[in-house]
Amino acid sequence: MVFLRKFKNMVENNPKLFPFISILIGLVSGGVVLLISGYNPFEAYRIILWGIFGKISYFSYTIVKSTPIILTGLSVTFAFRTGLFNIGAEGQFIMGTIVAAIFGSLFQMPFYLHIPFIILLTIIITGIFGAVIGFLKANYGVHEVISSIMMNWIALYLRNYFVRLSWLAKPNSEQTKSIFDSAVITFFDNFKMSKEGILWLSGHPICKGILRAPTNAGIFIAILAVIFVYFILNKTTLGYRLKAVGFNSDSARFGGIDVNKSFVTSMFISGALAGLAGALQVMAVSHNISILSMMEGYGFDGIAVALIGGCSAVGNLWAGLFFGALKYGGTKLQPLMGAPFEIINIVMGVIVFFVAMPKIIPFIFSIFEKKGEKNVR
Amino acid sequence: MKETTIAVEMREATKMFGAFVANDKINLQVRRGEILAILGENGAGKSTLMNMLYGLYSLTSGSILVDGKKVVFASPADAIAHGIGMVHQHFMLVKPFTVIQNIILGSETTKGYGALDYKKAKEKIVALSQRYKLNIDPDATINQISVGMQQKVEILKALFRNANTLILDEPTAVLTPQEIQELGKIMKSLTAEGKSVIFISHKLKEIKELADKCTVIRKGKVIETVSVADTSIKEMARLMVGRAVLLNVDKGEKPKTQEELLKITKLCVRNEKNLLAVDHLDLTIYKGEILGLAGIDGNGQDELVKAITGLKPIESGQVEKEGKRITGDTPKEIYRSGIGHIPSDRQKHGLVLDFSVQNNMVLEIYNSKNFSHRFILQKGKIKSFAKRLIKSFDVRPTDENKLARDLSGGNQQKVILAREIDASPDLLIACQPTRGLDVGAIEYIQKSLLDHKKNGKTVFLVSLELDEVLALSDRIAVIHAGKIVGIVDAEDADRNQIGLMMSGGF
C-alpha cells in the first residue's frame, strides 16, 4: 500500500507520466483480450518483444516501420499545436507517394540532386495540398476534419488515376514503374542484391542483419524533422504565433496575429511533413506505387502517435518508435501462436482512449485505494 | 403586513473545493415576506453559497432547513421541489429556444406519452405574467429579447415552478436605473404575497433601497447580519471590505482644450447575426480625457470597440486618428498607431491562458525588434521585460513562468493592464476593466487608468456599470441600439437621465 501511495503521488504530481500509465493500461487490456480469447498474454508479449529485439534484422525492420509514422505523427502534432485536427495526414502521405513515384521514375539525375529535388517537390506539392484544408477553414469556415477526410479520398483516387496512366504504369500491372536508383535512399540497395554483396554479407552477419530490412536514410530525415518541429514550435516567432492561435485564436487575433494565415501556414507545414513520409516510403521501401483499394493507415497511425507522444516533437519520436515496434513485433504473433495481429490496433486504441481522459487516472487510483482499505479492515 | 415564520435557513453551511474553503460555517435566515440581501465582494463566496442553497453544489458540512424542516438537496430538482427558485447572474436560458420552451424546460406540460403540450403551458405563463405585470411575449426566442426581458423570463421560470423563495444573483448588474426600479416593484409584489427574496449584490445603494435585512460575507465567512434601515451605506461598505473604503475617487482635472484624437463618422458594423449592431454612429474622443461609454449590454459597444481596433470588419463609415484614416487597418497596424485595448473578456480575448505570463506580456510585440531576431524569439529579453512589468504592476505571484491560467482574476487583469499601459498608447480603450474583481484590484485598476490620463494620454472607458462610468469619466456618451444618443458632461450628469437615454427613452 505504501508503494501504491508513493506511486500515486508521483504520477498525480507529474502529468507527463500519464501517457506511460495509458500505455500500461493499453498493454494490460490487450493482455486481457488475449486471455479471454484463449491465448497466453505473457507468451504473446514475449513474442512481440522477441519480434522487435530478437534479431538485428528485426530491429532494423522496426526502425524502417517507424519512420513514416514518426513523420505523420509530427504532421498531426504540428497541426494540433495550432488548434487544427489534421485527419488528412493520410491523404498528404498518399500525395507524397505520388510525387516521389512520378519524379523518381521520370528523370534520372545524380543522386545528390535527384533526392533533394524530390524532397523539395514533395514539400511544395503536399504542403499546398495540406494548405488547402487550412485555406478552406480560414476563408469558408469548412471544418478541417471534414475537408481533410474528403481530401484523403481525393488523394487516393488521384493516386489510382496516376498508376493507370500509360506513361507511368509498368506494363500489364497495377503498379507504376520503379523509381531510378538515383532516387533510392535504401542503403546499399544494389550491392546487397548483387553476387559479391551476398557473398560479403554472408561473412559479416551483423551487417547482413542490419541490411536485411530495407534499411534507409529515412530515419535520419525523420529525426531532422523532429528537430525542425521542435525548433519552430519552441524557439521562433512563427511557433509563438501558431501556438497562440492554437491555444486561443480570439486572443491571438486580439494580439494582432493573422489567424487565417496561421491556419494556412500550419497546414502547409503539417501537409509537407506527412507528404515527406509518403515520399520517403517510396524512395526507401516500395520504390513504386500501386492501386489502393483502401487507406493504408499511415496518417491514422500518425494521429495515435501524436496523441501518445503528448503532441510534442520529441514525444513523437518515442511514440513513433513504440508504435512501429508494436506493429512490426506484432506481425510475429500470427505465425508463431495464431493470435490475430489486430490485437496491436486494439492496444493502440485503448492507449489513445486513456490518453483522451487524464481524469480517469486519479479515479483508478482511488479504486485501488478503496480495495486496499477494505483488505486492511 | 409581514409574517414572521422563517422560510429558509442555512446552518453552519460549509463548502470546500479541494483544500480551498469557499464558505466557512455560514448561518443565515430569511423570513416569509422578507427581502434579504447578501452583501460581499467579488470572490467572497456569495454565489457558492447560493448554489448550495439551490442544490447545484453539495454541502461539505452543515445543513439547510426549509420551513423548519431539514432538507438535503442532491440536485436543483430537489431545491425546486422545496419551493426555491434562482435567477443566476449569467442567465440560464437556452438562446435558440422560445420563452415558453425555456420556462417549461424540466417541468414540462405534456399530453401524456411524453409529447409536449405548449398550449397548456402558454395559458399558465400568460396568467403568471399578467399577475406580476411582467409583460413578456411567450413566443419570442431568447435571441430576440432584451436583457431586462430575459431576466423577467428567469423570474417567471421560478414562479412557474411555484417558488416561494427566490434567489437573485447580482440581478441589477446589467439593468438601467429604470429597470432596477421596475425590478424593485416586482420584488415587492412577490413579498406582498408572502414569498421571500434573497438577492446577492455588492452594490450598496441598491441594497439600501430594496432590502429589509443584509447579511455581509467576507472571505467565505458571515461578518454580520444587519437591519438595512438602521445601517448606513458607509458602515455596510466597511463591513464588506474590512476597512474604510473611499466611495468616491478623485478623477483629477478635465482637459482644458478640445483637441480631436479619434473621430468616428457614420460608422456601421454588423454583428454575428448580420444585423447592424453599430448604426451610423458618430463620436469624437478628445485628447487627454476619459470618455465613458454608458449603455446596456448588447447595444453595440462590443462591435464598436472591435471595429475601432480592427477586430471586426467595418461595413461603412470612417475612423480617423488625428486626421489619419485607420478604417480597415489590421489590428496590428492599429495597435502600432497608438491604440491600446483592454478587452471586456480577459480570458477569452486578452490572454492566452495556456501561455506563461511572460509570453502574454509580449502578445502584441513578440515579433518586434526588441524581442525577436531573424525569426528567433529572444527569450532572455522577454523574461527581463516581463520581470520589470510584474514588479511595477504588482502582479502576483511574481513568477513570469507561471501560466496565465493559474493567476487570480485580478492578477490576470493586471497582466493585461501592464502590457497595454506600458506601451503608453495615445488612446487606451478599456472595456469593463474591473468586472468581477475585488475592491483592492478595482481601486488599483481605476487608479492606473487615471494615471494614464494624468500622463497626458486618453482613455475610452466602456462599461456596463454606470457607477464606474460616472466615477471616472470627464464626459459620458450614451449608446443605444448602435447609436450615440447623447453626450453629457460628467459634472452635470444625472443618473436617471442617463438611465433613460440608455433604454432609448429620452
Add this chain to the structure above:
Amino acid sequence: MLDNVALILGTTFMYATPLVYSALAGVVSEKSGVINLGLEGMMVIGAFIGATCGFYFGSPFLAFVCAGIAGGLMGLLHAVACVSFSANQVISGVALNFIGPGLALFLSRIFFNGATTTPSISLTNKMPRVLSGLFPESSFFYYIFDNMYATTYIALFFVILIWYVFNKTVIGLRLIAVGEHPVAAQTVGINVVKIRYCAVTISGVLAGFGGASLSLAIVSNFRPTLVSGQGFIALAAMIFGKWKPFGALWACLLFGFAQALVIFLGQFHQLHLPMDLLSMLPYVLTIVILIYFVGKAVAPSADGIPFEKEQKI
C-alpha cells in the same frame, strides 16, 4: 431515359442508407453536446457483428438488433470517457476508430479460422426486399423499389422518429437544451449526465445499424474494406444537414446520388471517362457544398465541451 433515372434513384437510396443511420447517430450525439468522431469504428463493429450473427442465427433482423447492441456498447464506452471523465471527445472518437476495426478483425480471425472476411450469408437470410415483385418488371418504380432492402425503410422511419422526438417531445426538448446550455438544463433539475449517456449510447446503436445495413443488405458479409470511411462521410453529412434529422437525410441522399452517378456513368465504356477521377465526385462535391451552402455557427453551442457537475458557474 426514365429507367435510367429510376435506376440512379434506386442506387442513390442504396448508397445513402448506411450513411443515414450514421448521420442520425451523429445528430443524436452532437445535439446532446458530445462530438462523435468514433462513428466509423462503431459502424465497423456493427457491420461485423451483423454479418456474424446473420451467419450464425439466420435471422437478419435479429442480427440487425445484435449489431445495434454492439454499436451501443461502443457508444457506451465513448459516453463513459466523454461524460464521466470529461475526456477530449475528439481523441476518444479517434481511439474508438482504432478499437472498432481492431476488435472486429481480431474477432473475425478467431471466429472464422484466421479469415478477415466473414462467410457469406445465404440470399434467403439477407435483409428482405420488402417491395420486391410488387411492381411490374422494367417499370419506373420497379427500378427504384424492387431492389430496396428493408434497412432503407427502417432508416427513413428513424429519420421521422428522431425528428418527432426532437421537435415534439419532452425528451427532445431536454436533449437539445443539454447540448445548447448544459448548466441551464442542470439548474432546472435535468440530469445532464443521464441524458448525454443515453444520447451517446443511442448514437452507437444507430451507427451499429448503419454498419449492419452494409453487411446484411448491400453485401452479405463483412470484410475489412466494407465501411472504409463512411463513418466520416456520415459526419460530413450531419454537418451539411445542419445537425437536423431531415437535413442529414438530404445530405446523405445527395452523397448517395453522387455515388450512383459515378456508377451509372462508369457503365459507358465508350465514353472513356477516367473512372478514378470520376470517383472523386462525391468528395469534391461535399467540399464544394460545404463552401457554398453551409453557413457557420449552427452546431449546438455546447458541442464538444465536457460538462462537470460542480464546475464554477
